[in-house]
Each structure stands twice: as C-alpha cells, then as structure tokens.
Amino acid sequence: MQKKGTTGRKGAGRDRLPRAGTAGTGSRSQATRERILDAAERLFAQRGFYGISVRDITGAAEVDVALASYHFGNKQGLLEAVVMRRAEDLNTERSARLDAVLAAAKGRRPPKIEDVIDAFTHPLLDRSSRGSPGWKSYFALIAEVNNSPEFGGVLMSRFFDPVVEKFIDAIRRALPDCEESDLYWAYHFLSGALTLTFAETGRIDKLSGGACRSSDLDSVHERLVPYCAAGFRALCATKRAASRQAGTRKARK
Amino acid sequence: MQKKGTTGRKGAGRDRLPRAGTAGTGSRSQATRERILDAAERLFAQRGFYGISVRDITGAAEVDVALASYHFGNKQGLLEAVVMRRAEDLNTERSARLDAVLAAAKGRRPPKIEDVIDAFTHPLLDRSSRGSPGWKSYFALIAEVNNSPEFGGVLMSRFFDPVVEKFIDAIRRALPDCEESDLYWAYHFLSGALTLTFAETGRIDKLSGGACRSSDLDSVHERLVPYCAAGFRALCATKRAASRQAGTRKARK
DNA sequence: GTCTATATGGAGATAGAC
DNA sequence: GTCTATCTCCATATAGAC
Known part of the structure; x- marks a missing residue:
C-alpha cells in the first residue's frame, strides 16, 4: 500500500543497543509498537479487520512486516491490542x-x-x-x-x-x-x-x-x-x- | 470452504436448453442467482464483505465460481445485489x-x-x-x-x-x-x-x-x-x- | 529487536470450450 | 448459462541472519 520511506529510521535507532530482558522493554520497541497500533487503528477503522492486511499496516507504519508478529503474535492479537x-x-x-x-x-x-x-x-x-x-x-x-x-x-x-x-x-x-x-x-x-x-x-x-x-x-x-x-x-x-x-x-x- | 456436491444438478438442468435473449432470463439462471444471493447474504453477514471470498460463496451455493462474475459482474456488485x-x-x-x-x-x-x-x-x-x-x-x-x-x-x-x-x-x-x-x-x-x-x-x-x-x-x-x-x-x-x-x-x- | 527471504496457500477475475 | 483452466497477485506466518 505504501513504500517504506527513506527517513533514516534504521540509522536513528543505532544509538540504542538491544539489552537483555523481556520483549518490548526498550523505548525503540515501544515506539514501534505504537506506530503499528496507530496504523492498525486507522486502517482497521476504514475497511474492517479482513479488509486490511498486516502488510498494509506495517507498510503504513513504516516498519517491517515481521514486527507485527513479533509484538502481537498474529493479526487478531493486533486487533485486540x-x-x-x-x-x-x-x-x-x-x-x-x-x-x-x-x-x-x-x-x-x-x-x-x-x-x-x-x-x-x-x-x-x-x-x-x-x-x-x-x-x-x-x-x-x-x-x-x-x-x-x-x-x-x-x-x-x-x-x-x-x-x-x-x-x-x-x-x-x-x-x-x-x-x-x-x-x-x-x-x-x-x-x-x-x-x-x-x-x-x-x-x-x-x-x-x-x-x-x-x-x-x-x-x-x-x-x-x-x-x-x-x-x-x-x-x-x-x-x-x-x-x-x-x-x-x-x-x- | 465446502466441496461441490454430487447432487446431479448438472443433469437436472439439461431439460432446459439455453434460449436466445438477455442474461438471466431462464428459470435455471434465476435459481442460480438466488442460490448465490442466499449464500452471499449468509456469509457476508457472518464475516463482512472482506472476510468472505467469492469462492466461499459459490462453494456454499454449490455453483461454479465463474457464475458469480457472470451474474453480478464482480464481488461488490454481488454485495449490492x-x-x-x-x-x-x-x-x-x-x-x-x-x-x-x-x-x-x-x-x-x-x-x-x-x-x-x-x-x-x-x-x-x-x-x-x-x-x-x-x-x-x-x-x-x-x-x-x-x-x-x-x-x-x-x-x-x-x-x-x-x-x-x-x-x-x-x-x-x-x-x-x-x-x-x-x-x-x-x-x-x-x-x-x-x-x-x-x-x-x-x-x-x-x-x-x-x-x-x-x-x-x-x-x-x-x-x-x-x-x-x-x-x-x-x-x-x-x-x-x-x-x-x-x-x-x-x-x- | 529488526530485517531478509521464503514457505504455503488463497484471492479476484476472465478466456474460451461446451 | 455453465464449467475448466489459468493468469496474476496478495495473504499470513515463520526461520534464521544480523
């Protein structure tokens, strides 16, 4: 639905090294979660759960597809979140x-x-x-x-x-x-x-x-x-x- | 979603030869339309427009996939019908x-x-x-x-x-x-x-x-x-x- | 935590035989 | 009017590199 931007997010994240601990603790991770939730909210609202793909959502959020599964398990878990x-x-x-x-x-x-x-x-x-x-x-x-x-x-x-x-x-x-x-x-x-x-x-x-x-x-x-x-x-x-x-x-x- | 039945509909239709005229005039054709509409109504109601495929619908109606396009143009035309x-x-x-x-x-x-x-x-x-x-x-x-x-x-x-x-x-x-x-x-x-x-x-x-x-x-x-x-x-x-x-x-x- | 690459299956639509 | 066969594209999900 949307190409990944070239906004340098990849580089911008490099100042923050991954630490030990449970998933979703770091602030980068939190930001990613929120970006996915924001995009999912907007797109699910427009066309419903089945009318939107996980790729639509992660595309709009400008994050990688696989991160949706990482943070929310599956598509329904994302809706519930x-x-x-x-x-x-x-x-x-x-x-x-x-x-x-x-x-x-x-x-x-x-x-x-x-x-x-x-x-x-x-x-x-x-x-x-x-x-x-x-x-x-x-x-x-x-x-x-x-x-x-x-x-x-x-x-x-x-x-x-x-x-x-x-x-x-x-x-x-x-x-x-x-x-x-x-x-x-x-x-x-x-x-x-x-x-x-x-x-x-x-x-x-x-x-x-x-x-x-x-x-x-x-x-x-x-x-x-x-x-x-x-x-x-x-x-x-x-x-x-x-x-x-x-x-x-x-x-x- | 469902296998095509072996109810002999193919043979049963054979007593009715296609006649000249506009699409959807024959009684067999009308029956097919209704079967598709009934199935679409039921399935769209359950999971919404995007939650159901045309194949789900024609499968439940026990008619061929292509008949949906023939009778209703496309999926949205079917919803409107x-x-x-x-x-x-x-x-x-x-x-x-x-x-x-x-x-x-x-x-x-x-x-x-x-x-x-x-x-x-x-x-x-x-x-x-x-x-x-x-x-x-x-x-x-x-x-x-x-x-x-x-x-x-x-x-x-x-x-x-x-x-x-x-x-x-x-x-x-x-x-x-x-x-x-x-x-x-x-x-x-x-x-x-x-x-x-x-x-x-x-x-x-x-x-x-x-x-x-x-x-x-x-x-x-x-x-x-x-x-x-x-x-x-x-x-x-x-x-x-x-x-x-x-x-x-x-x-x- | 993030990304690449891919496995596996299903989507909508139509051309053309019957 | 109906059915077969197929085109083209997209879906969810995950394994494994970084």
Missing part, C-alpha cells in the same frame, strides 16, 4: 465520572439520569472532538466491532462490560423501580445510537441535505443525552405501570 | 404502512409518533421473527453496512433513504414545531439502535446475564418503539423551548 489500548483510558474516566455523579447525589436522592448518561458518553465526546486524531478512528472501529456477529459479543464484552455494569447500576439507582430487562434493553439502544454516532459514517450528512454534520459532535451530544434519558424514563415508567397491573391480575387468579 | 434484493420488499411495506398511518390521521390531527415509528420498524420485526431465515442474516449484514465508513454513507443512502425521507416527513407532521436538525439526529439515533438490535450480536445476552435474549424480538420491539418515541418528543420539546428563548435573546440584541 488496538481495542484494548484506548479502552483502558476510556474505562478509567467513565468510572471516575460515574463515581463523581453518585457521590454528588450521595444517599439523599437518586442521581439524575442525564448526569449518569453524560458520565458514560462525555469521555467519548472529549476524546473524539479534542483528543488525538486516532480517537476518531478508534470510535469508527468500535462501531464496526460492536455490530459484528463475530467480534461484537466477545470483544466488546471483554473490554467494556465491567464499566457498562457500573453504568447500569447507576441508572438502576436513578430509576429504582425499573425492571432488569428494561434497563438492559435501554442500554442496548443507547449503545447502538452511541456507536453509530461516533463512527461518523457521513450518512446523516447526506440524508439531511447538510442540516446535520457527523463531525459536529458537540451538538449531537447535546441531543443524544436527553434522547436516551427520555427513552430510559419511558421504558421504566411504562413497564412499572404495566407490571403493577399484571401483578394485580395475577394475584386475583 | 444482496442489499437491494430485500430492500425493495422492505421499502414497499414501510411505505404502505406509513401511508396507512397518515391516512388514519387524515387532516384532523397529527399522527401519533408511536404509530409512525411502528410503521417503520414493524416490517423488520415481522420478517426477522416470522420470515425466511435469510432475513436474520440480512439484518446482521445491514448493521455492518450501516456502521461501515466505507459503505455506510453510500449503500444505505442509495437503498433506504427515499423511504427514510418519507418516515421523517411523517414524524415532522407528528411534531410540527420540531427543528430539522433535531428530527434528523433523532432518526439517526433510532437507526443505530434499530440496526444493532436486529443484528442480534448476542452481546446483550451476555451482558444481562440471561435477562435479555437477542432473539426475543417481539419483546425488544415493544421497548424500542416507546424508547425512541420518547426520545423524539424530548428532543423536540427541549429544542422548541430553547430556540424560543434564543430567539428572544437574539431579538433583544
């Missing part, structure tokens, strides 16, 4: 924000749903709008992974579900009477809306004739939060009423 | 249901948002739950296409946007004061939730510890409609109030 890298950062901030929301509402009253949702989604907004450009690729990739029958059920769960559980638990406190299945389905709808939105596929731009721009994430986030908050409330309110009726009916039988 | 085939059926029913909802509310009053959303989503529910099994593959594939930066903006628009415009127009009548950008964003959130849900990736099953089953589409549809209806109302109500304030402020300047 790409997903994991930023998931950790994301989970850390999501978790901290959820704690803050719960702490602010401490004991006295349930947290506001909008605040809980914001704690979960704002870290994405910050990073996509104002973080390094790799984040945009990352979110496009996550949307594909989330919607993939092959990877959706496994990779997403592995890297995101612990904090998702924490999020759902916070919603549970905000809507104490909500049924479990309603909570989870409402989360699922949020997940679909969120990943598609941050993927910025450009479809909405075309459909709306320019009234909406995928890239204007601040104004879409302003809408996503109340949309989903209202959805959560509607589901739980409806269900609560319905289940009370059902309970009454059942008791009578 | 897969998407188009069921899109037409879907669009027809969506359109008819939207007409019915609008007719029922004729002139006197705006249609109910829930009814409009149901007109748009119920055809998916019917087909996935009670249609031929190919529909489940189809919806999984659509979810991947919708979330793909490469195909999302083009294929989805091409095959679905005309009826989506009609849907949005019906919502516009239900919420006459809603701003255009709110309408389109709200649709986009619905689209993300809808495609992920009907993709049945299994993630929610694992996350919810069995409380939700991806495959139980009737009960998820019961929730999707009120969730999205509430989201539409919340967006438009909020925005209407905000824009009135803004208008006042602006007028004062």
Whole structure:
C-alpha cells in the first residue's frame, strides 16, 4: 500500500543497543509498537479487520512486516491490542465520572439520569472532538466491532462490560423501580445510537441535505443525552405501570 | 470452504436448453442467482464483505465460481445485489404502512409518533421473527453496512433513504414545531439502535446475564418503539423551548 | 529487536470450450 | 448459462541472519 520511506529510521535507532530482558522493554520497541497500533487503528477503522492486511499496516507504519508478529503474535492479537489500548483510558474516566455523579447525589436522592448518561458518553465526546486524531478512528472501529456477529459479543464484552455494569447500576439507582430487562434493553439502544454516532459514517450528512454534520459532535451530544434519558424514563415508567397491573391480575387468579 | 456436491444438478438442468435473449432470463439462471444471493447474504453477514471470498460463496451455493462474475459482474456488485434484493420488499411495506398511518390521521390531527415509528420498524420485526431465515442474516449484514465508513454513507443512502425521507416527513407532521436538525439526529439515533438490535450480536445476552435474549424480538420491539418515541418528543420539546428563548435573546440584541 | 527471504496457500477475475 | 483452466497477485506466518 505504501513504500517504506527513506527517513533514516534504521540509522536513528543505532544509538540504542538491544539489552537483555523481556520483549518490548526498550523505548525503540515501544515506539514501534505504537506506530503499528496507530496504523492498525486507522486502517482497521476504514475497511474492517479482513479488509486490511498486516502488510498494509506495517507498510503504513513504516516498519517491517515481521514486527507485527513479533509484538502481537498474529493479526487478531493486533486487533485486540488496538481495542484494548484506548479502552483502558476510556474505562478509567467513565468510572471516575460515574463515581463523581453518585457521590454528588450521595444517599439523599437518586442521581439524575442525564448526569449518569453524560458520565458514560462525555469521555467519548472529549476524546473524539479534542483528543488525538486516532480517537476518531478508534470510535469508527468500535462501531464496526460492536455490530459484528463475530467480534461484537466477545470483544466488546471483554473490554467494556465491567464499566457498562457500573453504568447500569447507576441508572438502576436513578430509576429504582425499573425492571432488569428494561434497563438492559435501554442500554442496548443507547449503545447502538452511541456507536453509530461516533463512527461518523457521513450518512446523516447526506440524508439531511447538510442540516446535520457527523463531525459536529458537540451538538449531537447535546441531543443524544436527553434522547436516551427520555427513552430510559419511558421504558421504566411504562413497564412499572404495566407490571403493577399484571401483578394485580395475577394475584386475583 | 465446502466441496461441490454430487447432487446431479448438472443433469437436472439439461431439460432446459439455453434460449436466445438477455442474461438471466431462464428459470435455471434465476435459481442460480438466488442460490448465490442466499449464500452471499449468509456469509457476508457472518464475516463482512472482506472476510468472505467469492469462492466461499459459490462453494456454499454449490455453483461454479465463474457464475458469480457472470451474474453480478464482480464481488461488490454481488454485495449490492444482496442489499437491494430485500430492500425493495422492505421499502414497499414501510411505505404502505406509513401511508396507512397518515391516512388514519387524515387532516384532523397529527399522527401519533408511536404509530409512525411502528410503521417503520414493524416490517423488520415481522420478517426477522416470522420470515425466511435469510432475513436474520440480512439484518446482521445491514448493521455492518450501516456502521461501515466505507459503505455506510453510500449503500444505505442509495437503498433506504427515499423511504427514510418519507418516515421523517411523517414524524415532522407528528411534531410540527420540531427543528430539522433535531428530527434528523433523532432518526439517526433510532437507526443505530434499530440496526444493532436486529443484528442480534448476542452481546446483550451476555451482558444481562440471561435477562435479555437477542432473539426475543417481539419483546425488544415493544421497548424500542416507546424508547425512541420518547426520545423524539424530548428532543423536540427541549429544542422548541430553547430556540424560543434564543430567539428572544437574539431579538433583544 | 529488526530485517531478509521464503514457505504455503488463497484471492479476484476472465478466456474460451461446451 | 455453465464449467475448466489459468493468469496474476496478495495473504499470513515463520526461520534464521544480523
């Protein structure tokens, strides 16, 4: 896809001799890893896991093909490393924000749903709008992974579900009477809306004739939060009423 | 991926001599096309466009490799044919249901948002739950296409946007004061939730510890409609109030 | 840690016989 | 319309030199 550059990286690395120790300890090695991860993130996001070869990635990263196997084992290991890298950062901030929301509402009253949702989604907004450009690729990739029958059920769960559980638990406190299945389905709808939105596929731009721009994430986030908050409330309110009726009916039988 | 069967199809076709005329006229030819489309739908849904070879597809369809090129030109032409085939059926029913909802509310009053959303989503529910099994593959594939930066903006628009415009127009009548950008964003959130849900990736099953089953589409549809209806109302109500304030402020300047 | 070289297999597409 | 045979190129992965 791209010829190796003649930027003298080979020479530039010569000041650093290989030392004894485990793989991936040296700073040169770390830099190589990051270059491969950056390229993989961008290219996987564009055409998916199977649409990109390891050679495409190492070519774009301007490192040798064999280094992908050396650092990540195989192609799937590379994908997982790409997903994991930023998931950790994301989970850390999501978790901290959820704690803050719960702490602010401490004991006295349930947290506001909008605040809980914001704690979960704002870290994405910050990073996509104002973080390094790799984040945009990352979110496009996550949307594909989330919607993939092959990877959706496994990779997403592995890297995101612990904090998702924490999020759902916070919603549970905000809507104490909500049924479990309603909570989870409402989360699922949020997940679909969120990943598609941050993927910025450009479809909405075309459909709306320019009234909406995928890239204007601040104004879409302003809408996503109340949309989903209202959805959560509607589901739980409806269900609560319905289940009370059902309970009454059942008791009578 | 699979060996060619020895089912005697070659002999069975011999009663039908090739006639003069355009390609794909004969019933044998039609059957071959359908077999290829069925296999492509199923396999593309499983591993995406690049994860499956034309040979995988024709092997599963038990037809010769070269027939894919003959009938569909190339691999991308095959993908487009897969998407188009069921899109037409879907669009027809969506359109008819939207007409019915609008007719029922004729002139006197705006249609109910829930009814409009149901007109748009119920055809998916019917087909996935009670249609031929190919529909489940189809919806999984659509979810991947919708979330793909490469195909999302083009294929989805091409095959679905005309009826989506009609849907949005019906919502516009239900919420006459809603701003255009709110309408389109709200649709986009619905689209993300809808495609992920009907993709049945299994993630929610694992996350919810069995409380939700991806495959139980009737009960998820019961929730999707009120969730999205509430989201539409919340967006438009909020925005209407905000824009009135803004208008006042602006007028004062 | 990095690179060269290569093993082994599969990819998409088409020309031309039937 | 269908099938055989083949062209040309690229895939992942690894062994072993440096």
